[in-house]
Amino acid sequence: MSFQNKIKCPNCGFFNTNSDYCVKCGTLINPKLKRDLEDKKRVAEQKAKEQATPKSKFGQFIERNRAHKNIIIRLFFQFIYGIWFIVMAIGAFIAWLFAAVAA
Ligand SMILES: [Zn+2]
Structure with missing residues (x-):
């Protein structure tokens, strides 16, 4: 005897x-x-949305120059990138904080 599973079509x-x-x-x-x-x-x-989100112009500019062949420029942009990263992290934290407070 097999299990019969009857489902009414909603359409x-x-x-x-x-x-x-x-x-x-x-x-x-x-x-x-x-x-x-x-x-x-x-x-x-969700994945498509994340991939479709382009990096900011500033982010792209920093990324490109981080690989610059001039060591001084490279170090300078790595420093900027570090600061930018911290600013982004703080921004994300504040956004999270607001979401947590609002919830
Ligand atoms: Zn049907």
């Missing part, structure tokens, strides 16, 4: 047996699978 109302997709209209009807797919989609969107 067309057809009762499906042991199926992840409605046999009539093809709508995804397995709630677990649907949730998994939505989670995957959300993660993918």
Whole structure:
């Protein structure tokens, strides 16, 4: 005897047996699978968003000059980069603090 899992299609109302997709209209009807797919989609969107965010012009400028062939310029930009990094870290901390206070 096999386990029968009947799911009513929310789209067309057809009762499906042991199926992840409605046999009539093809709508995804397995709630677990649907949730998994939505989670995957959300993660993918989040990743795409992070990758799409370009570094600031200033950040790019610093990054480029950190690899400069002149040691003085390189050291100078590494110093600037260090300060910039600390400023960014403090900014992130303040943002986090505001979020924590507002919550
Ligand atoms: Zn259907």
